[in-house]
Amino acid sequence: MNVYIYKAAGAALLLIGGAILLSQSASDGTQKLARAKEALRLIRYTAESIEYRRATVPEILMGFRTADELFQNLCRRAAATSLTSALAACGSELFDSGTLSIMEEFAAELGRGYEKSQLELCSITSSRLKERIEVLEKTLPERRRLERTICLFIILTVIIILL
Amino acid sequence: MKDKQPKNQIPDYIKPALQLFPDAVRLAITDAIRRTSPQLAQNVTDIRLKRRGTSYLSVSCGEGFADKIPIDFRGIMTDKLFADLVFSLCDGSVYACADTLREGYIDLSDGFRCGVCGRASVKNGAISEVHDIDSVCIRVPRAVPGASGLVWEMLRDGGFRDSVLVYSPPGTGKTTLLRDLIIKLAGAGLPVSVIDSRGELAACGAYDSGADFFRGYPKAEGMVSAVRSMSPLYIVCDELGGRADAEAVLYARSCGVYTIASAHGGSVDELLLRPELRDLIRASVFSLIVGIRRAPGSREFDFTVTRHNELLKAAQ
Numbered sequence: 001m002n003v004y005i006y007k008a009a010g011a012a013l014l015l016i017g018g019a020i021l022l023s024q025s026a027s028d029g030t031q032k033l034a035r036a037k038e039a040l041r042l043i044r045y046t047a048e049s050i051e052y053r054r055a056t057v058p059e060i061l062m063g064f065r066t067a068d069e070l071f072q073n074l075c076r077r078a079a080a081t082s083l084t085s086a087l088a089a090c091g092s093e094l095f096d097s098g099t100l101s102i103m104e105e106f107a108a109e110l111g112r113g114y115e116k117s118q119l120e121l122c123s124i125t126s127s128r129l130k131e132r133i134e135v136l137e138k139t140l141p142e143r144r145r146l147e148r149t150i151c152l153f154i155i156l157t158v159i160i161i162l163l
Numbered sequence: 164m165k166d167k168q169p170k171n172q173i174p175d176y177i178k179p180a181l182q183l184f185p186d187a188v189r190l191a192i193t194d195a196i197r198r199t200s201p202q203l204a205q206n207v208t209d210i211r212l213k214r215r216g217t218s219y220l221s222v223s224c225g226e227g228f229a230d231k232i233p234i235d236f237r238g239i240m241t242d243k244l245f246a247d248l249v250f251s252l253c254d255g256s257v258y259a260c261a262d263t264l265r266e267g268y269i270d271l272s273d274g275f276r277c278g279v280c281g282r283a284s285v286k287n288g289a290i291s292e293v294h295d296i297d298s299v300c301i302r303v304p305r306a307v308p309g310a311s312g313l314v315w316e317m318l319r320d321g322g323f324r325d326s327v328l329v330y331s332p333p334g335t336g337k338t339t340l341l342r343d344l345i346i347k348l349a350g351a352g353l354p355v356s357v358i359d360s361r362g363e364l365a366a367c368g369a370y371d372s373g374a375d376f377f378r379g380y381p382k383a384e385g386m387v388s389a390v391r392s393m394s395p396l397y398i399v400c401d402e403l404g405g406r407a408d409a410e411a412v413l414y415a416r417s418c419g420v421y422t423i424a425s426a427h428g429g430s431v432d433e434l435l436l437r438p439e440l441r442d443l444i445r446a447s448v449f450s451l452i453v454g455i456r457r458a459p460g461s462r463e464f465d466f467t468v469t470r471h472n473e474l475l476k477a478a479q
Contacts, residue, residue: 056256082255111255114292118258 011158018154029143032096033136038071039095039103040129047122050115057083057111070094083107096136102128170197171204176305180210180275183301185248187239188212195220195234203232207303208334214245214297223334223457249296252277264293270379274366276302306367310336310343313466314453318344321450323353323396326412326421328403328440328449330428335457336464337425338401342369344423345399349373356389358382358400374399383407390418399423409439416448430454431469447471 045064049055055063061079066072074094078086084107091100106125110118173181173196181189196204209221218240220232252269253260263270269277281296318325329337342364348355349372356375357364360382370376375393377385382400386408389398398415400408403424412422428434431452435441443449454467 050258054259054261056254056259058254058256111253112250112257114261115258 007161011161014154014158014161018151029136029140032094032099033133033140035068035071035094036096036099036129036133036136038066038068039099040126040133041066042075043106043122043126043129046110047119047126050118050122054115078107083110098132098135099129102132171199171201173197174205174207177207177303180301180303183252183271183275185244185251187244188236188248191234191236191239192220195232199232203230207232208305210299210301210303212240212245212248212299212301214240214242245297249279249299252299261292264296265290267293268361270362271301274304274363274370276304276361276363278302302363304342304363304366305339307336307339307343307462310340310462310464311347312464313468314340314451315344315347317451317468318348319351323348323351324421325450326416326448327423327451327453328434328443329423329425329453329455330431330434331425331455332429333427335455336462337455338363339367340455340464341399341401341423341425342367345369345374346372348397348399353397354393354395355397355399356386356393356395358385358389358398360385360400364399364401381407383411386411386415386422390415390420395420397421397423401425402427403440404437406439409443412443412448413446416446422448 042064046060049060049063058079061075061083064072064075066075070090071094074086074090077089084104087100087104087107091103094100095103102125106121109121113121173193177196181192184192192210196207203222206222207220208223211221212218212234218234218236220234222230222232250257252271257264260269264279267278267280269279271277278300279293279296280298282294283290284292284294314327314329318327329340331337345355345357345364346369354375355373356377357369358380359365359376359378360380362378365376365378375389375395377389380388382403383405386398386400389395398420400422401424403409403412403426412424415422426434426437426440428437431454434452435444444452450471452469454469455464456467457464
């Protein structure tokens, strides 16, 4: 009897833990893709602000509006300090490693040149982000398949434990 | 045992300027001020930073700069730190400062004038961009209440119906005098428009005086805009120069608006060498021309006043 209780407890822990991990992973992948798209929107907004208003970098970052609260906080923080230091502080929570790397390189050059070079920087960064978004969109279904496989594996393990 | 040299307090008027700099630069400047003589520490007018060579603080002693306080940047000032300094002076946005950089300055907030020089890219005979900035000069504004002294009294006694031209060599205090006049005129309830092309006139409380500030406007365009939009009694501008500025002053006068302006020059004769100023004097625009001088170490002005009828004789 005691053995069954322990087996049931272990199985339940496995199921609950697995369910939590899988749900976080699923939403994490979707969020990172959405934030990569927001980053692309920020780059385009930056290019327009430089070309048509010659707005300063703090003005651009404060003026960018997004429904994503974490992204908005990143912009506010970057406006007060710099985009480089804001990304260093919280970039890994928002972006996958590939998108973060692109944004860090963008931040290192943002504001350091005249209009033509800054618009070129925005154009190059936009292209890189578009490619990155395509990669994320392709890998997201594969990731979900992998997650379903892991889920199945966990269930089988539970059954074996209980038998 | 040697007595410890007393360390100076940082004068209050310099503290806002120090906030413009990265920590390493700020510490080196405050160290230089603390270690120098108290008299020099209290009379700093410019902070001159260089990527190569000796950086120093200029000390005004009346006409011209008689002394300087070296800043020890050994082991601190690197190419990267200087580039970061210029970047932060541009508010992290070099492209936004392109127009002013072409003219040799960065428009800082709070009335600081930041002159820069570096390597110019020239296109079709005109400067298109400035790169590798390696020298920065920040003029530190300082309020001197009552600086306008005699000028204010003459304006008041004349019922505020005089245009005034203030002249002196560079560094004597024309801008300081103009700021004090702005505060007094606005404080007396008179409508005053200030054409603040470089952001210097707004410092030391002048911006909060109630005057209307046209910030960053070229002088001529600013004066015309002011006359058309803000119904001023007085227009105040610094460093009058060039045909366009003179025509704008004439236009303002033809609309019943008086001008208070400054110009570089050591004497009325020097001013009359400039055709645009000579034409303004012949047109009876300025009823008063006031030369200012300052004794070494003093913050009080000595005034030399030339009135309209004397001016006409000199201009012929």
